[in-house]
Amino acid sequence: MALKVALLGCGVVGSQVVRLLHEQADDLTARVGAPLELAGVAVRRLGRRRDADVDPALLTTDAEALVTRDDVDIVVEVIGGIEPARSLILSALNSGKSVVTANKALLAEDGATVHAAARANNADLYFEAAVAGAIPLIRPLRESLAGDHVDRVLGIVNGTTNYILDKMDSSGASFSDALEEAQALGYAEADPTADVEGFDAAAKAAILAGIAFHSRVTAADVHREGITEITAADVASAKDMGYVIKLLAICSRSEDGRSFGVRVHPAMIPRTHPLAGVREAYNAVFVEAQSAGRLMFYGAGAGGAPTASAVLGDIVAVARNILAGTRGPEESTYADLVVHPVGETVTRYHVSLDVADKPGVLARVADMFAKQDVSIQTVRQEGLGADAQLVLVTHRATDAALSATIEGLRELDIVRDVVSVMRVEGDDAP
Ligand SMILES: NC(=O)c1ccc[n+]([C@@H]2O[C@H](COP(=O)([O-])OP(=O)(O)OC[C@H]3O[C@@H](n4cnc5c(N)ncnc54)[C@H](O)[C@@H]3O)[C@@H](O)[C@H]2O)c1
Ligand SMILES: N[C@@H](CCO)C(=O)O
Numbered sequence: 001m002a003l004k005v006a007l008l009g010c011g012v013v014g015s016q017v018v019r020l021l022h023e024q025a026d027d028l029t030a031r032v033g034a035p036l037e038l039a040g041v042a043v044r045r046l047g048r049r050r051d052a053d054v055d056p057a058l059l060t061t062d063a064e065a066l067v068t069r070d071d072v073d074i075v076v077e078v079i080g081g082i083e084p085a086r087s088l089i090l091s092a093l094n095s096g097k098s099v100v101t102a103n104k105a106l107l108a109e110d111g112a113t114v115h116a117a118a119r120a121n122n123a124d125l126y127f128e129a130a131v132a133g134a135i136p137l138i139r140p141l142r143e144s145l146a147g148d149h150v151d152r153v154l155g156i157v158n159g160t161t162n163y164i165l166d167k168m169d170s171s172g173a174s175f176s177d178a179l180e181e182a183q184a185l186g187y188a189e190a191d192p193t194a195d196v197e198g199f200d201a202a203a204k205a206a207i208l209a210g211i212a213f214h215s216r217v218t219a220a221d222v223h224r225e226g227i228t229e230i231t232a233a234d235v236a237s238a239k240d241m242g243y244v245i246k247l248l249a250i251c252s253r254s255e256d257g258r259s260f261g262v263r264v265h266p267a268m269i270p271r272t273h274p275l276a277g278v279r280e281a282y283n284a285v286f287v288e289a290q291s292a293g294r295l296m297f298y299g300a301g302a303g304g305a306p307t308a309s310a311v312l313g314d315i316v317a318v319a320r321n322i323l324a325g326t327r328g329p330e331e332s333t334y335a336d337l338v339v340h341p342v343g344e345t346v347t348r349y350h351v352s353l354d355v356a357d358k359p360g361v362l363a364r365v366a367d368m369f370a371k372q373d374v375s376i377q378t379v380r381q382e383g384l385g386a387d388a389q390l391v392l393v394t395h396r397a398t399d400a401a402l403s404a405t406i407e408g409l410r411e412l413d414i415v416r417d418v419v420s421v422m423r424v425e426g427d428d429a430p
């Protein structure tokens with residue numbers, strides 16, 4: 001007997017899901033042990049030209065009726081956003097259907113509700129496509145590493161911003177020129193806010209942290225900074241010092257293991273770090289686990305076909321579970337760790353200051369760092385006279401201590417401007 005799949009949304013990802021279900025039908029049947037049949041495709045408007053070759057008889061604008069239909073076994077949600085996606089997923093789960101979704105925004109905002117509905121109905125909820133598209137990351141964390149102890153997840157989980165920063169690094173372009181190019185190539189949306197302000201990466205970071213640390217995490221728990229303030233001068237200065245700027249998502253356990261931090265922000269990493277070699281719109285994520293050591297996952301984090309690949313993998317897993325009368329892993333939040341405030345984050349900093357060029361300036365600047373117990377690793381002066389800049393790199397310090405240092409520096413008459421403050425990640429320096 002065939003298993004019936006209801007598809008919600010037939011856009012960039014949905015149309016590729018339709019294509020793969022058709023093109024791979026025989027292999028999918030062999031792998032699952034039963035044919036997968038499209039039961040219906042919910043769209044916003046009928047009669048629109050679409051990329052997918054869908055039998056018009058399958059199209060419907062009544063998604064709610066489709067997800068509750070008796071003959072539907074699996075519901076695939078690729079509409080995106082909070083509503084109506086959440087209500088449709090809940091209807092599907094409450095009708096006993098298993099659900100596959102690519103919806104990071106919903107899982108990061110209200111994962112608790114949908115996971116609870118899956119549990120209550122003994123139904124599967126799979127979401128590999130929601131984080132880093134095609135790259136297998138959710139399954140390795142939920143299943144392959146279920147016997148290990150994850151300490152840190154660190155990576156590049158947004159292709160659009162990686163493309164922009166890579167362009168700025170390779171061509172010296174400004175942020176706005178690089179953004180324009182990303183838009184022309186279809187990497188960035190007309191409204192690029194979700195990507196460039198870090199919302200997309202923050203949703204993914206929340207999902208990753210929740211799974212890695214077996215705790216509930218929402219997008220609101222993530223400290224988020226975007227890339228819109230990064231200047232060509234920041235990029236050049238990083239380059240001079242052997243660094244490259246990347247937008248990183250970092251989920252890391254505290255030293256005592258009782259809490260963890262989740263943050264998304266631009267950071268300098270050494271050009272020798274493997275993440276520095278992640279170019280264009282690619283994604284890559286490091287997972288550090290106590291027994292496994294460092295693992296790196298790399299590949300296409302977005303795009304119709306790559307994302308549909310992850311969706312299809314989930315459909316097959318869910319279909320196999322249905323035939324076996326079992327279900328996959330459910331949400332795991334038993335550890336219930338707290339998310340610590342960003343002030344407790346410990347990292348290194350690169351600080352660039354416009355200063356007066358006269359005797360005693362360096363001593364007063366260094367004194368301000370010392371007052372907050374922030375130790376300086378290197379300092380150098382660029383320019384002379386009215387153009388003098390001090391560039392300092394610190395040893396590890398808390399975000400709170402660094403913020404207090406910067407506040408103090410702003411009040412010094414010899415500091416004309418705090419030009420930039422950026423975290424330095426990815427080296428093992430103290
Ligand atoms: N595009 C990617 O590269 C990518 C990568 C990873 C995850 N995702 C996720 O996949 C999901 C879909 O993304 P997309 O890029 O395909 O978006 P999209 O905008 O191309 O497609 C969404 C489709 O849903 C349709 N839709 C909206 N409301 C609907 C409703 N009530 N009923 C039926 N259809 C409705 C829209 O008309 C549109 O065709 C999102 O959650 C997104 O975050 C996308
Ligand atoms: N807009 C995202 C893709 C979907 O998550 C990115 O640039 O990576």
Ligand code: NA
Nearest residue numbers: 128131133135
């Ligand atoms: Na993935």
